Amino acid sequence: MFQENGLYIILEVTKERDIRLLHFSDMPEGENVVDDKEIATHQRLVELRFAGENVAKHHGPRQIGGLPGHRLKFQKFVEKRNDFGKVISFSLVDEQTKVEVIVHWQFYDGIKTIRAWTEVINHGVEEVVIEQVSSFYLSHIDTEGNLPRNEKMMIHLPHTSWSNEGMWKKYTLQELGFYADEIASSKRIFGSNTGSWSSQELAPMAILENQETKGFLAWQIENNGSWYWEISGLKNLLYLQLSGPNDEENQWYKSLKQQERFLSVPVAISFSHGKVDNVLGELTQYRRKIRRENQDNRKLGVIFNDYMNCLFGDPTTEKELPLIDVAAEMGCEYYCIDAGWYSAGDWWDGVGEWQPSFERFPNGIQEVTDYIRSKKMIPGLWLEIEVMGIRSPLVEKTPKDWFFHRHGKPVIDRGRYQLDFRNPEVQAFADEIIQRLVEEYGVGYIKMDYNIDIGAGTDLKADSLGDGLLEHNRAYLAWLDRQFIKYPHLIIESCSSGGMREDYALLSRHSLQSTSDQENYLKTAAIAANASSLMTPEQAAVWSYPLEKGDMNEVVFNMTNALLLRIHQSGHLANLTAERKKLVKEAIETYKTEIRSMIPESLPIFPLNQFANFEQNWHSFGLANSEEIYVALWKKTPESNEIELDFHELHGKEIDLSLVYPKGWQYDYSWQAKTGKLVISIDGENTARVFKIVVK
Structure with a gap:
């Protein structure tokens, strides 16, 4: 023993x-x-x-x-x-x-x-x-x-x-x-x-x-x-x-x-x-x-991405410039142009060249990335480097051994071929793309997406289908490691139709992970509440996308979804009322000044003693360290305005509870020191709060 x-x-x-x-x-x-x-x-x-x-x-x-x-x-x-x-x-x-x-x-x-x-x-x-x-x-x-x-x-x-x-x-x-x-x-x-x-x-x-x-x-x-x-x-x-x-x-x-x-x-x-x-x-x-040591997991920069409930893969210079203005006004620090920047029209099965579309950006995409930098933000671009569309102009001149094969035929999934990173020529091709984005376009952030599932693998130059897939996966990780060595300050987000690759082969490299493509902010709350069980909270990127038509509670609920994790801000913020826009700015400012510095030093807690699911009317999770506890609380449409949270590890102690976001909004609470039970009451439906607990 x-x-x-x-x-x-x-x-x-x-x-x-x-x-x-x-x-x-x-x-x-x-x-x-x-x-x-x-x-x-x-x-x-x-x-x-x-x-x-x-x-x-x-x-x-x-x-x-x-x-x-x-x-x-x-x-x-x-x-x-x-x-x-x-x-x-x-x-x-x-x-x-x-x-x-x-x-x-x-x-x-x-x-x-x-x-x-x-x-x-x-x-x-x-x-x-x-x-x-x-x-x-x-x-x-x-x-x-x-x-x-x-x-x-x-x-x-x-x-x-x-x-x-x-x-x-x-x-x-x-x-x-x-x-x-x-x-x-x-x-x-x-x-x-x-x-x-x-x-x-x-x-x-x-x-x-x-x-x-x-x-x-x-x-x-x-x-x-x-x-x-x-x-x-x-x-x-x-x-x-x-x-x-x-x-x-x-x-x-x-x-x-x-x-x-x-x-x-x-x-x-x-x-x-x-x-x-x-x-x-x-x-x-x-x-x-x-995890790879990196600045992003210490600084936790605020990212605006133009996709979710916003441009939805249809960017142009005309659409981007006002969004860039409002993202900077709200306090965002990165601005990512999502899918569609490389094609004039339907792009799904034509991807692969990764050259900017002049139809979308008549003066070149550098005009937009330069404008992002002029607003004191770091520009980013969406990329799906592991695939090539079957209609891509490159397909005819690409050697067929660049692609996954089964039974002597290239594998096609959702109109794309899977590039095989065991092939040194594929790696060199991918190297050139990253170099162009970083050194020519000035990109400091890449949203690396992956929207196909290629199945059991490839039998080309492999003992088995699974052997081909495993060796490809390992070659891709080695390629990724080299990019971070070459560009140590480059942030590459891991995304696979949201969270379809939430694993620590990738997350030991990437500084953050897209947790979901969920478009309903009420459902996003449950995903956000559980995200820190699947990855560290500082790696869990959660969409916050206030709607063009909504009320004050909708904005607060949306912003709370991301406040204890990584903010992926989106939505047509320029079209919000002044009052609702003020709540967005308050949330981002609160995150930057009060919350994000404690996230990398804290551990996740679940005060309801259960994980969240879509059927529940209350969600809660928190982050705790030796000095303080931050707790996010979401309320949908329960019969009661009260919810009991379990902090039995604090029993016998007195606490100070304060509202972090939104400041000045209504809440009541009672603390039962003998049992460590915290009862919180908030009015309204589909609303949320972020609290801070300090032990006296």
């Missing part, structure tokens, strides 16, 4: 050199002894399956029991330290194939989170074909407490879809069809994604909760493509397995010749006890540790 950063780990090596992970938690539980020898063999460090090998266990669709995984013999472990903390690497060898498997655990000082990945090296003469390899495997995830599994264990799943991102739902295991004490279940609770939109149905994370002991385990899979996790079990053993793509679910396999190696997709696992806020706090701190 050893302890690191508040985590307790118990490992056992048998006389046959089988290494077993008996315990991994933030609680120092006793050793988990399993008398059943068959079940004991599932206390693995790693699951690994090769083509042509037996699967010796009763498994059904579960990804367990494969060979050579269950033949691996422990050789050694190595400890070292780096800038993050301790790294432990376990070396295992299959004596039959001479394949070495190294399981890596990276710890982070002061955080109850590890990053895990697996390395497979073929030291043998014969080629091997990996069909599945886990990045992390842990059995006995339900041993704390005394209640039966189905009475205490819950799982939170982050359902997501276009314009409906991050809608968490909480389930018992039985509600998902998994029952206790099965001899060998063929049922699994699992999450999977196949394709290039990593969060198109589920975000690549989840949270397991033990209601009896208030224990939480959260995980995320860090891949901008396909991934897989599963929970299942044998009798009293319940396990969690995390991985990138595999053959059965994602059409991925990988061949390794002699001395070739493969690194699995990295994953992160966080542990905590208390509330869901606590485990998300651990994960938030980890996300900040692994």
Whole structure:
């Protein structure tokens, strides 16, 4: 047994050199002894399956029991330290194939989170074909407490879809069809994604909760493509397995010749006890540790983008100039010209050249970007660099091996080809585009969109479809890294039809992420309230788009959507009444002077003890640090004007509550110091407030 950063780990090596992970938690539980020898063999460090090998266990669709995984013999472990903390690497060898498997655990000082990945090296003469390899495997995830599994264990799943991102739902295991004490279940609770939109149905994370002991385990899979996790079990053993793509679910396999190696997709696992806020706090701190260091995540500049409920991809010089004026007047610091700047008319399937349209900008787009700079804002442009439209003038002279292929044919999705970033010529083409935007047009901000899902992958020069996709994804990330090295102050927003790629392969590079394309501001509130569970709050870009026809409450609701995260301002602000425009300016000024400096140092909290969904009439989330708490509260159409918020961690203390935005508006409150309950009352419908709490 050893302890690191508040985590307790118990490992056992048998006389046959089988290494077993008996315990991994933030609680120092006793050793988990399993008398059943068959079940004991599932206390693995790693699951690994090769083509042509037996699967010796009763498994059904579960990804367990494969060979050579269950033949691996422990050789050694190595400890070292780096800038993050301790790294432990376990070396295992299959004596039959001479394949070495190294399981890596990276710890982070002061955080109850590890990053895990697996390395497979073929030291043998014969080629091997990996069909599945886990990045992390842990059995006995339900041993704390005394209640039966189905009475205490819950799982939170982050359902997501276009314009409906991050809608968490909480389930018992039985509600998902998994029952206790099965001899060998063929049922699994699992999450999977196949394709290039990593969060198109589920975000690549989840949270397991033990209601009896208030224990939480959260995980995320860090891949901008396909991934897989599963929970299942044998009798009293319940396990969690995390991985990138595999053959059965994602059409991925990988061949390794002699001395070739493969690194699995990295994953992160966080542990905590208390509330869901606590485990998300651990994960938030980890996300900040692994993220590229950049000024934007400290400064949190205010961005105006002309798309949402505004120009909707139809920009011209005539339309842009008055919007630039009002964005500057409101206090915005970046101005992004969104889609359409490169085409005179319908542009969807003609993209690819990324040259400005003189029909839209008769004097050149530099006239507009220069005007943006004259208003003391930094200009930005929309880009979708990973695709080329099937009607693009470049298609006929573009080598066909620039594109994804399946079955000998280029893959087409929604009128676009997918560029293959494994190809050095594609990377050079993309380099030239970025260089032109930055050095010729003076762009300091790029909205990098991605509006197709290319499916399982490409079989051109790849072992499998999934292999082609994974290697492309990794090549794209390496290309992205080079852009940030070349242009360290360039801000590149990650966007995929809103939030269809909310993953920490991309978010460890990009300083901010579009959270949704939701056009209804009332629904945007729920997405915003949950956004900091999926990413750090300083990376969560949320639209605020006051409508041309609306009332004062509509403006306040809209602005509150973004005030504790990243402001993506839009809307026809010049057409608002003076009173409503004043509320926009007040919100942005409040953000710049009172709020944004504390966001990168704060952790998310959920005072309603639940995530938001569209059906609720109240939403709330907040950001807390050692000195203060900011709380956003949205009210739609509830029967009562009162809502109770839980701050039990402040029980026994007195607080000062003040209204941050909109200043001077009505509210009442009562504080119950004994229980830590805060009751707030506000009048009206479809309105919102932002409060600040300071402990006396």
